[in-house]
Amino acid sequence: MTNDMAVVLWLFGVAAALVLIVGFYCLIATVNLIRALIGLEILTKAVTLFIILAGYVTGRTGLAQALAITLIIIEVVVVVVAVGVVLCVFSHNKSVDVRMIRNVKG
Amino acid sequence: MLSLFVLLPFLAIVMLNLPLKTVTRQLALWFGIALSAGQVFVVIFQPDVFWNGTDLLGRFFTLRLQADNLSMVMLLSIGIVTFAAILVGRQTIADSRLRFNFMNLVLLSLIGMNGTVLLTDLFSLYIFIEVVAISSFILIAFQRDLNALEGAFKYIILSAVATVLMLLSVSVLLMAAGDTSFSSVAAAVKNSSSSHFVRFAIGIFICGLFIKGGLVPFHGWLPAAYSMAPAAVSVLLAGIVTKVSGIYALIRLSTSVFGPDSSLNAVLMIAGAVSIVIGALAATGQSDFKRMLAYSSISQVGYIILALGCGTKLALVGAVFHLFNHSIFKSLLFVNSAAVEQQTGTSDMDKMGGLGSRMPYTNATSLIAFLSTAGVPPLAGFWSKLIIVIALWQSGYYIYAFIAILSSIITLGYLLSMQRRVFFGILSDKLQAVREAGFGIVFPACVLAAITVGVGLSFPFIFNSFIIPIGAFLK
Numbered sequence: 001m002t003n004d005m006a007v008v009l010w011l012f013g014v015a016a017a018l019v020l021i022v023g024f025y026c027l028i029a030t031v032n033l034i035r036a037l038i039g040l041e042i043l044t045k046a047v048t049l050f051i052i053l054a055g056y057v058t059g060r061t062g063l064a065q066a067l068a069i070t071l072i073i074i075e076v077v078v079v080v081v082a083v084g085v086v087l088c089v090f091s092h093n094k095s096v097d098v099r100m101i102r103n104v105k106g
Numbered sequence: 107m108l109s110l111f112v113l114l115p116f117l118a119i120v121m122l123n124l125p126l127k128t129v130t131r132q133l134a135l136w137f138g139i140a141l142s143a144g145q146v147f148v149v150i151f152q153p154d155v156f157w158n159g160t161d162l163l164g165r166f167f168t169l170r171l172q173a174d175n176l177s178m179v180m181l182l183s184i185g186i187v188t189f190a191a192i193l194v195g196r197q198t199i200a201d202s203r204l205r206f207n208f209m210n211l212v213l214l215s216l217i218g219m220n221g222t223v224l225l226t227d228l229f230s231l232y233i234f235i236e237v238v239a240i241s242s243f244i245l246i247a248f249q250r251d252l253n254a255l256e257g258a259f260k261y262i263i264l265s266a267v268a269t270v271l272m273l274l275s276v277s278v279l280l281m282a283a284g285d286t287s288f289s290s291v292a293a294a295v296k297n298s299s300s301s302h303f304v305r306f307a308i309g310i311f312i313c314g315l316f317i318k319g320g321l322v323p324f325h326g327w328l329p330a331a332y333s334m335a336p337a338a339v340s341v342l343l344a345g346i347v348t349k350v351s352g353i354y355a356l357i358r359l360s361t362s363v364f365g366p367d368s369s370l371n372a373v374l375m376i377a378g379a380v381s382i383v384i385g386a387l388a389a390t391g392q393s394d395f396k397r398m399l400a401y402s403s404i405s406q407v408g409y410i411i412l413a414l415g416c417g418t419k420l421a422l423v424g425a426v427f428h429l430f431n432h433s434i435f436k437s438l439l440f441v442n443s444a445a446v447e448q449q450t451g452t453s454d455m456d457k458m459g460g461l462g463s464r465m466p467y468t469n470a471t472s473l474i475a476f477l478s479t480a481g482v483p484p485l486a487g488f489w490s491k492l493i494i495v496i497a498l499w500q501s502g503y504y505i506y507a508f509i510a511i512l513s514s515i516i517t518l519g520y521l522l523s524m525q526r527r528v529f530f531g532i533l534s535d536k537l538q539a540v541r542e543a544g545f546g547i548v549f550p551a552c553v554l555a556a557i558t559v560g561v562g563l564s565f566p567f568i569f570n571s572f573i574i575p576i577g578a579f580l581k
Contacts, residue, residue, distance in 0.1 A: 050277035
């Protein structure tokens with residue numbers, strides 16, 4: 001691997017880590033259920049970037065592609081279910097504010 | 107023909123959802139019962155054709171499935187608890203359309219759980235854990251009651267964070283190993299055990315599994331999800347779902363992929379001991395039946411993790427045996443709570459009392475389950491706790507052994523208070539009309555109680571022939 005290539009890969013890794021941090025920040029800072037789901041999506045995208053990076057570094061790009069595509073499919077299913085739950089909450093409360101559904105103690 | 111464990115429930119779901127709903131709606135229940143009972147049958151009687159026959163269907167898939175003794179124990183508990191949950195669901199869910207959806211989701215969950223305990227690859231582990239998780243999200247929320255939706259949403263968010271942590275770890279391990287199968291990851295971990303990246307990856311993977319298994323300090327979602335879910339779903343969730351997706355994965359990974367490793371074991375022991383104590387103390391203050399059982403579940407899972415961290419062969423045998431016992435007696439307690447909740451319409455223990463005279467079977471099975479949970483001889487829970495305490499003592503962890511015994515007494519205390527507030531005492535005027543729950547609840551309760559008593563009484567006979575060989579999964 002040439003020196004330039006290594007620098008590019010490090011930059012890629014740092015960018016993915018930044019996306020991860022943005023996702024966690026979004027998840028923690030928001031009180032809106034839909035935004036929390038967007039935060040989750042950002043987190044998963046960061047992880048997908050990491051998997052692609054790992055595939056590139058080890059030279060197994062085929063495997064990494066398969067994993068990334070599977071990951072995307074599963075994440076879509078999770079988000080669809082989560083949005084369904086949020087829709088039900090909305091039809092009860094007429095609001096997607098997380099502070100409205102804190103009836104049950106931790 | 108291991109792939110049948112995954113393929114048969116899948117085919118059942120496909121068949122049930124063919125456009126012949128009037129016929130299939132009747133069949134759904136029987137498909138579920140046949141699959142779960144068949145699973146128990148093939149595990150107990152070990153028909154040679156099934157386990158050693160050539161796996162023709164499996165050749166079409168790249169999943170490499172493998173069943174060792176640990177997987178057998180898990181398959182057995184999955185079969186039993188799913189069976190109980192299906193019967194309870196039939197009794198407690200009145201609407202036939204909802205009941206049909208429930209059966210489909212239980213079958214989906216069965217696919218996920220069977221896959222999780224059989225496969226040998228980190229990424230497929232993630233896929234199947236996610237299948238289980240998705241079906242339980244829908245199951246928790248499926249009566250669309252606001253509190254249940256809240257429980258489901260908490261579970262979705264925390265479980266998604268857990269999967270992100272696990273996948274991040276998978277990507278780092280993929281970088282180190284070039285593959286995600288258990289064997290190559292284990293080799294890579296062994297070769298680069300001092301690498302900070304690999305240690306970081308192991309740490310966050312374990313964190314993710316702690317969230318999935320509901321261990322303290324990541325237990326926030328668990329009481330909400332357990333107590334707000336419909337009764338039949340709590341049986342399934344508390345009995346087996348979190349045990350498979352969190353605890354089984356922890357046992358498998360910490361013994362044969364990431365470890366054995368002394369610092370990992372130390373972390374497991376601390377997490378286990380903290381869960382035991384916090385779970386037991388939190389359970390004492392609850393007045394809601396299902397919330398108390400949820401905290402009790404955290405505490406019992408702590409015993410499994412504590413024994414896992416101890417790391418000797420005897421301790422691991424104790425951990426797996428306690429996992430089996432716990433899935434039996436905890437689902438029994440949740441079946442009882444389903445009976446009480448259905449008949450009285452509440453799960454607040456302060457509004458109950460004296461139900462024992464009206465619900466004799468529920469009373470008796472609940473008594474057996476709570477004595478087994480608290481570790482009273484000669485029930486099954488006593489023996490597994492005894493093995494764990496002996497193993498801890500042998501390895502010189504006297505303080506942990508002391509914590510385990512002391513918390514057992516606290517367990518006895520809060521479950522005794524539960525039994526007294528719900529079943530003993532004088533029946534109040536409002537509850538005069540209460541009758542015993544239907545066959546669909548009483549029958550699984552009696553079966554589960556019989557297993558608890560039977561395993562406990564026959565323990566001296568099965569100790570050498572069944573329980574010690576569980577440890578054979580250790581390399």
